Ligand SMILES: Nc1ncnc2c1ncn2[C@@H]1O[C@H](COP(=O)(O)OP(=O)(O)O)[C@@H](O)[C@H]1O
Ligand SMILES: Nc1ncnc2c1ncn2[C@@H]1O[C@H](COP(=O)(O)OP(=O)(O)O)[C@@H](O)[C@H]1O
């Protein structure tokens with residue numbers, strides 16, 4: 184069932200097939216499979232501990248014990264990631280405080296990846312990336328603590344854009360932000376997705392956020408994808424799995440009858 | 450307990466102000482907040498930094514050392530909170546009103562078993578034998594839907610999940626049978642189903658014991674589905690005070706903006722409306738900003 188909603192053309196986009204991940208003896212992903220067509224967007228939703236971040240970390244080569252097949256643009260990923268990988272794939276994390284170096288200026292934070300990869304016109308790229316995320320040049324020589332939470336997350340997105348990637352992996356990019364700032368960051372990400380044709384894999388615990396951002400949503404529970412639902416179906420409440428239905432009903436606020444119907448999925 | 454005529458409000462707050470002295474100058478965290486509270490569920494919502502937590506802490510006398518509280522009235526069950534001695538505070542805080550924080554990790558003692566902490570919370574305010582306090586604690590754990598109270602009684606805080614830890618916190622805060630609970634983002638760190646289950650427990654206790662609840666949260670839709678009344682805070686002030694059931698008819702552009710910028714599951718839109726802040730929101734009355 185999973186993966187049937189979004190189908191990547193062979194040789195393009197993201198393709199994950201039968202991914203298992205272990206931490207020591209503890210298996211945390213069980214045969215996870217999905218694909219995201221080039222320029223498409225898939226959301227991964229589930230409760231904490233269901234394995235969402237682990238999927239992204241496996242793609243980035245940040246877990247040691249795994250099996251299965253991971254492909255980006257048709258190329259199978261091995262045990263380690265080459266430098267070239269990061270020119271294609273970039274990741275943005277939840278906490279913009281933790282992911283920016285506190286004593287580096289924004290200019291240095293943005294320049295560094297370009298310098299590491301030996302790119303030319305670094306300054307021009309920095310200015311462009313800042314423009315893309317809606318920050319003016321005056322931000323270049325500020326430090327993270329001089330920025331608001333939303334501005335810091337814009338900087339993290341700008342850093343991801345510096346290498347002009349084609350694939351963006353987003354791990355709860357707005358969970359730490361106020362809803363008003365979340366709206367601005369989501370609009371920014373959606374615009375970039377559209378204008379740059381980025382292929383996006385987005386993790387969130389918030390069904391409304393992922394269904395807003397993505398073409399389809401994969402529901403995860405305890406290391407498995409239960410089903411993948413097209414965003415329109417999700418909006419219309421058309422879901423198959425009882426767990427998805429429970430998540431959907433839980434998203435609509437406090438309702439005693441609904442709460443009393445909850446089943447424990449542990 | 451204090452005898453209450455049914456007409457007297459439980460809590461009266463008039464022109465509450467909280468200032469902090471910092472090396473960079475004064476911070477006005479709460480600027481002239483007024484409300485009265487009966488035996489109801491009151492939600493306080495607003496963005497981070499709007500002064501929600503500092504409002505709760507001021508009521509409980511927990512403002513940090515560099516802060517100063519002033520108010521025309523700050524009265525709980527007829528007693529003036531601004532003139533309480535430390536000894537009098539001990540008879541109020543924990544016993545008649547208490548606070549549930551967002552993260553149980555910071556409120557539970559890591560080197561004491563869950564059961565011993567609940568027993569201690571009870572015996573601080575009630576003179577009973579250890580055996581009776583233990584029975585009370587077990588009953589309270591069962592009351593917050595912990596399935597195996599005997600086992601959980603003997604565990605340490607780090608051995609329980611987030612949802613379980615939050616239920617334990619609630620048990621600890623409720624066992625002295627306070628008349629007012631201030632819950633500061635008590636469920637923000639929890640998954641959505643667990644969050645609702647924890648709220649259902651609070652809801653039962655409010656109904657059964659006639660307790661009043663101040664529920665602090667940044668989640669406007671959740672608050673409106675759970676509470677009776679909502680105060681919307683912006684930069685230290687209440688800009689709108691409305692019945693929860695009438696949130697859809699909110700008049701303040703800030704309240705409307707907070708609702709509008711949320712992505713909606715059943716309503717797909719290409720671009721989300723963003724909040725356009727108006728400088729008038731900082732000082733203006735509802736009438737002034739809607740003119
Ligand atoms: N580095 C690690 N070592 C051991 N266990 C881990 C590690 N990272 C994640 N896990 C475990 O893997 C499971 C999935 O975690 P994660 O992918 O972070 O979930 P999610 O992002 O959905 O909240 C959890 O049980 C978590 O405790
Ligand atoms: N000890 C303190 N010293 C100085 N400023 C403080 C202190 N505690 C809180 N503040 C400030 O008070 C304001 C309100 O904070 P708070 O009530 O915690 O907001 P909320 O709970 O709505 O997110 C913020 O601007 C915060 O920075």
Ligand SMILES: [Mg+2]
Pocket residue numbers: 235236237
């Ligand atoms: Mg995660």
Ligand SMILES: [Mg+2]
Pocket residue numbers: 501502503
């Ligand atoms: Mg707070």
